[in-house]
């Protein structure tokens with residue numbers, strides 16, 4: 001199968017709910033819209049999966065039937081750099097999310113790694129890596145094959161700079177690269193102004209993790225508002241007040257022959273996911289015409 005760039009929403013689009021659809025209808029409705037990815041939101045989960053196994057498996061089957069690639073956004077209540085009891089509770093939540101994700105047949109379970117708190121950055125990162133290695137080993141013993149997806153984060157208080165995420169991906173078995181472009185933009189105070197700015201990120205990933213990891217990355221994308229501390233609020237694609245411009249990422253996707261999954265995290269989830277897909281396809285057509293001419 002030839003891999004291709006996929007687009008989809010982070011969570012069930014509000015319009016689907018208004019139409020009376022339930023979560024299990026989501027893959028079919030996304031397919032009808034021309035979308036082919038869906039990130040299931042398990043962001044409030046505690047120490048146990050909060051979906052019934054039968055429901056999860058049914059959703060997984062629907063996704064397969066409609067060629068929608070599933071991922072999961074795991075619990076927000078994770079801090080692998082906290083006190084021992086906080087880390088233990090976080091590990092239990094990660095295992096619960098990974099179990100649910102496995103039922104769904106999701107490829108990756110995305111999560112926020114932790115907060116520096118009063119720790120030195122290096123020490124916080126090391127704590128996260130130790131904890132994640134334990135989670136990864138436990139998942140292996142439980143037969144859970146879903147990948148752990150620590151995400152690049154948008155606030156100065158959070159573990160998850162690009163370098164930190166690359167280090168985690170190198171050191172912890174069973175991880176998948178997850179790049180939130182909006183977060184990186186916010187963390188670095190509006191980093192992405194030109195294609196070169198995103199190309200630098202892609203080149204660094206290629207250098208550190210290899211071309212295949214770059215090409216198959218899992219992404220989050222949104223326009224983003226930030227303060228000196230980083231991420232503040234997500235905004236729609238058409239909001240000209242904020243960056244980054246999706247055209248920049250589209251250029252990089254084509255330049256590096258990438259086939260990422262792009263999850264739209266703007267407030268108008270599926271509508272903007274479709275817009276991103278159109279931008280990429282249009283750019284692809286233009287390049288084909290130019291190369292023929």
Ligand SMILES: [Zn+2]
Pocket residue numbers: 073110111112151
């Ligand atoms: Zn996230």
